[in-house]
Amino acid sequence: MKHRLMFTGKKLIRMVLLLLGVSLAAFLLMSASPLDPLQTNVGQAALGTMSQEQIAKLEDYWGVNTPPVERYLGWLGDFIRGDMGTSLLYRQPVSTVIGQRLQSSLWLMAFAWVISGVLGLTLGVIAGARRGKLADKLIRGYCWLISSTPAFWLALVLLVIFSVWLGLFPIGLSVPIGADAASVTLSDRLYHAFLPALTLSITGVANIAMHTREKMADIMESDYVLFAKARGESTRSIVLRHGLRNVALPAITLQFASISEIFGGSVLVEQVFSYPGLGQAAVNAGLGSDLPLLLGITVVSAAIVFGGNLIADLLYGVVDPKIRRGVARK
């Protein structure tokens, strides 16, 4: 137990360092951005009609005159005190914006995460267990096709087929247009999240299936599977009793590592579907020089990805008898 606590403690320290690094990197990139916040957000024409005083005020608002070091330290100081600042674009506290956006995105990502995990694992196990057979060839073909297809392009194709031609799903947004927030039902949300989530799942499946297939194929060539065969176990029993058990550990790692990919994919997919999620907000914040929002989103998503890996490590300790028993013996 003590060992496990130490382990978690070390991980948390690493997480703090990581978040610090990630926020700094995001800040530096933004500072180096050639986009002028005034021109992009106010517009060239509007700026021309303004007085020097007004422009100075705007420059203060967008933080143009504050030295970068001071700006970053100011943000960091507030952040440590629990204040993520106010979004310059949305004129709301960053925490509120992220909270709302995360809620919509979470639907999408959770759906895609579960579907791609379950489907990817199943397909990978089947392909690995039947390596070289027809099922394997079909699954591999699918995976290659999908991995060489950019997510945004797939999103566009799905959008064209299902929304434009067939009219089965909405073209965008997370709720019906013009609907009152109170009248939005769960089915409305699912209906709107379906296509983006499908896109994310389809791309996520390929990666998980291919990696699982490799592991499963290794397992099927292992000494212990040969011995199980020699003991008269059927292929079915071998896959269920030995295959799944041994593929579980790498699958956990894969599954939690895929969080970051789903996060990355959601940025593009949300853009295509005009889905008001975290990814879309990140793009807006980046292009609109909304520093507090961008840093907020960066830190929150890094924390989620890191949290996923942490959960994977902790689960590993529970599932892998070598770690579990090793700890018990000490």
Place this chain on the structure above:
Amino acid sequence: MQPILEVKDLSISFTQYGRGTKQVLLPVIQDLSLTIAPGQVVAVVGSSGSGKSLLAHGILGILPYNSHMAGEITFLGQPLTPQRAAAVRGKEIVLVPQGVTYLDPLMKVGPQIRKGRRDQAAKAASRAVLERYGLGTDTEERYPFELSGGMARRVLIATAAAATPKLVIADEPTPGLDARSAKRVLSHFRELADGGAGVLLITHDLELALTISHRVAVFYAGETVEEANAADFTAGKLRHPYTRALWNALPQNGFVPIPGAQPGPGQVGEGCPFAPRCPKGRPECLGPVPYRALDGGLVRCLYPEGGERP
């Protein structure tokens, strides 16, 4: 008495891709023959990496898909077809593999012995069989990585004995064990034979094999070159020059090394494979060499030792 296992002219080869897309047939075992009677331990002795394990896999019908097997295998008087092999393996024919890597690393020993059965009878049986090999009931709760080398071998034997088999195939069951544990492990195979089963012991260790075997088949470059009674060795009644050389290479018999190296699969031409290393070789040895009976054993040599004997 009806033999338990009869192998006649067994050949196993692999399809390999040579240069480009050309397929080559790589012979690993050629014209291997042996017979095992009930209560008998028959050792197949050959140097490591000579493809002996494939004999075990061939009998069990678990060769990889790119392999071909020809010849006759008879088990209890009936041909051992692939279907029959699938039906009897793990029950009437069992394998005792080399080491701990043949156990599922993430499954406890108990469930592995029980092959997924959970009923009380199965539990009692697995406990009994572990006890038989001097392993406590706590062994059931261990994972393979928690077993010592000797324990792992005994667990593997327990998996075999749990099935009350008619034929036990032991594939190199002793490497990595100290002399005492190795003897102990081997004595368990002798016990199984004394109980009426046939035991096929595949090993590179002639000295250990002789401690428990009744008959020894010597394997060289994919062929059995001699089949002899274990007693023939100490009596100096060996037939094939390679067997003689193996015997002389043992520490207590002078430690005489055999010059040259064994040809690998695909490197064997016409004629006797031992010819390049044989002190008695003659030009005729490059022609066909039949496997023939001699003096209570079998030999594949044109000029066997003792062949001059009346």
